Amino acid sequence: MSVQTPDRMASLRRLLAAAAKVYQDRSRIALEVARATGLSPEGVEAGFGCLERDATDAELRLLIESAGEAERVHVILAANVFVAPLRALALALAASSSVTVRPSSRDPALTRALVAAWGDGTILVAPDRDVATVGGGEIHVYGRDSTVAAVRAAARPGVVVRGHGAGMGAAIVSQRADIDAAASAIAEDVMLFDQRGCLSPRVVIAEGNPARGEALAAALHASLERWGERVPRGVLDESERAEAAGWVQTLAFAGKAWIGRDHAVGLVTLGAPLGVPPVGRHLLVTTRKSIEEGWACLAPLSRFLVCVGTDMPGHFEATVPGVRVALLGRMQRPPLDGPVDRRSL
Amino acid sequence: MDAHRQSEELHERARAMVRAFEHGAPMPETFDALAVDLDRFQHAHVEGYARLCAARGVDPRSIVRAEQAPAVPTDAFRLARVFAFDEVEARVVFRTSGTTVPPRGVHAFRDLRAYDAAALAFGRRMLACDVEDRVPVLVLGPDEKEAIDSSLAHMCALFARAFGALESADRTFFLRGGALRVDDFRRRVSDLARTKPAIVLATSFALVHLLEAIGGEVLALPEGSRVMQTGGFKGRSREVAADDLRRAVAAAFGVDLRSVVSEYGMTELSSQLWEATLVDPRAAHGVYVEPPWMRVVPVEPETLAPVADGEVGVARIEDLANVDSAFAILALDRVRRVAGGIELLGRVPGATPRGCSIALDEMLAPPGLGR
Numbered sequence: 001m002s003v004q005t006p007d008r009m010a011s012l013r014r015l016l017a018a019a020a021k022v023y024q025d026r027s028r029i030a031l032e033v034a035r036a037t038g039l040s041p042e043g044v045e046a047g048f049g050c051l052e053r054d055a056t057d058a059e060l061r062l063l064i065e066s067a068g069e070a071e072r073v074h075v076i077l078a079a080n081v082f083v084a085p086l087r088a089l090a091l092a093l094a095a096s097s098s099v100t101v102r103p104s105s106r107d108p109a110l111t112r113a114l115v116a117a118w119g120d121g122t123i124l125v126a127p128d129r130d131v132a133t134v135g136g137g138e139i140h141v142y143g144r145d146s147t148v149a150a151v152r153a154a155a156r157p158g159v160v161v162r163g164h165g166a167g168m169g170a171a172i173v174s175q176r177a178d179i180d181a182a183a184s185a186i187a188e189d190v191m192l193f194d195q196r197g198c199l200s201p202r203v204v205i206a207e208g209n210p211a212r213g214e215a216l217a218a219a220l221h222a223s224l225e226r227w228g229e230r231v232p233r234g235v236l237d238e239s240e241r242a243e244a245a246g247w248v249q250t251l252a253f254a255g256k257a258w259i260g261r262d263h264a265v266g267l268v269t270l271g272a273p274l275g276v277p278p279v280g281r282h283l284l285v286t287t288r289k290s291i292e293e294g295w296a297c298l299a300p301l302s303r304f305l306v307c308v309g310t311d312m313p314g315h316f317e318a319t320v321p322g323v324r325v326a327l328l329g330r331m332q333r334p335p336l337d338g339p340v341d342r343r344s345l
Numbered sequence: 346m347d348a349h350r351q352s353e354e355l356h357e358r359a360r361a362m363v364r365a366f367e368h369g370a371p372m373p374e375t376f377d378a379l380a381v382d383l384d385r386f387q388h389a390h391v392e393g394y395a396r397l398c399a400a401r402g403v404d405p406r407s408i409v410r411a412e413q414a415p416a417v418p419t420d421a422f423r424l425a426r427v428f429a430f431d432e433v434e435a436r437v438v439f440r441t442s443g444t445t446v447p448p449r450g451v452h453a454f455r456d457l458r459a460y461d462a463a464a465l466a467f468g469r470r471m472l473a474c475d476v477e478d479r480v481p482v483l484v485l486g487p488d489e490k491e492a493i494d495s496s497l498a499h500m501c502a503l504f505a506r507a508f509g510a511l512e513s514a515d516r517t518f519f520l521r522g523g524a525l526r527v528d529d530f531r532r533r534v535s536d537l538a539r540t541k542p543a544i545v546l547a548t549s550f551a552l553v554h555l556l557e558a559i560g561g562e563v564l565a566l567p568e569g570s571r572v573m574q575t576g577g578f579k580g581r582s583r584e585v586a587a588d589d590l591r592r593a594v595a596a597a598f599g600v601d602l603r604s605v606v607s608e609y610g611m612t613e614l615s616s617q618l619w620e621a622t623l624v625d626p627r628a629a630h631g632v633y634v635e636p637p638w639m640r641v642v643p644v645e646p647e648t649l650a651p652v653a654d655g656e657v658g659v660a661r662i663e664d665l666a667n668v669d670s671a672f673a674i675l676a677l678d679r680v681r682r683v684a685g686g687i688e689l690l691g692r693v694p695g696a697t698p699r700g701c702s703i704a705l706d707e708m709l710a711p712p713g714l715g716r
Contacts, residue, residue: 037699167701238646253427254424272425273423273424275423279702
């Protein structure tokens, strides 16, 4: 344990307390978050449920270990789900006691609220800070790969840039899983943030025969229908709607599609190539004869995979380094033990 | 009638349209008449198309106009088989550019005669209608043998054979192993007889590379020469605005600006659109015309209903030469119907990121060649 660790643990506990306070007062910023994210008010409320407000000491120790040491850290939040600033600040505080943050220009509410709740001005919000003026330490950037690359290119020599890019999730449902329970859990993972998170599943692999895949797709459709009533999907912009319409047409050709008011589920046959659906509560289901075949068919997507949800996480823990493995229904709630995205960018 | 004979008959009807166009004769039948029969044939023999029709609630028996037929999204060519014959009958398979995530789109052909007839007839009209003799054809692209699954390489080879002076491949194709043979091209241009025009066929990215390689040098083509450019940049070179590239190309080859014409084609199609600046004094660059057996209909991306002339929609393209695949396709290109033709406005832009979920356009960023 580093000599810094007790201080860092204290900082992290303090940040979690700030998060709890923000959560308590979430109605103050909920409307602003809804406007910025396009989520429905119910979607914002559901998303707030994923804001980390607690962690075990063991998790925080892992987080500190993953963060390393830095003289100072400048955090750039560009494209992320609205609760992501908490973990971003936690990683920065785990690495350094000197932290500045540039909030997402589109969605600054939670960052500002967390910094305000933190209170003593030691985390500075620096919305206009130019990357080229960061004179040492680290930059933690959360955004598209192109944003990460642009920050790397603009950073001064000697400044370490840690990039957290865009990604996606996938779910693998074993033969032994109960179809309805699995569908219900996956649907919750999809509903949260309207699938705009890098942990959100976009592809579901069912172990078994095509009939099992079809049953799972139908159950997902029913579950997403129910979630749509409780937590309506937010606004999709024009491009997203166009992508969704095109995807549904493609699925109608290449397989089968179940179309709901706020979602769509597609099914392709055994062995068919995977076409990743657009965000906005769209899922592609396919079947493979074994878990191993299921994992193999994700190989072309492996560089984008941040999280795999499954009913049998123990099966994967050792085999998929760099990818978070979570229980179905828990994909959006990873422990606060390091970056959400474990890929090295 | 069995599928093979039906296909043969439909191919012949498509070719008859092309022949009528070549001879300036009236079309032997209406666009809709052939479209409706293609729709029924494809519904019966392309499994996915039957599913798409069912999902859209369309009964091909009730269709009387082309626009009533569901269009097949181009992505379907990546994810499913879009052909009306057994795989073993495929004579040629064209594939779309590579993307970072496989698979590539596949357009398989059992019979290329309609493709070749359509490409040649309209290509000749738009690029070589005033060229009476065989002329030198220089391709800033690979030999067909080097790119056997490229529809563009096939089309260029077709043009080289039809319009060209039967030169060797070395003196015709100037991209080998992905590298532009700039010195060979320079020598070839300087060797050209000044009494005959030449035709240069090139992708935009190859032209950009050539311009960079030759700096400000002028590789003057003989009088009356023309340049066909096609394809976007697709990450292969720095992007250059279309007008700037056209001006630079015209200057580099010493040709009139109106003699630099753009062609637009897709792996998923059998016919192409062309700018008409070489053949129509009123035509403007950036406006593409269709042959009579092809229609581009801008449609609203969600409802897929046609938009009014002058409004931007995504491209629903009906191509009667697509006999054995999908005569109506839906591309994610934005288009607008204007006086004189169709404006191509580029891909539908990806959504503004509102999260860290990977966007489809990022995932499918193509590293490869044109179509």
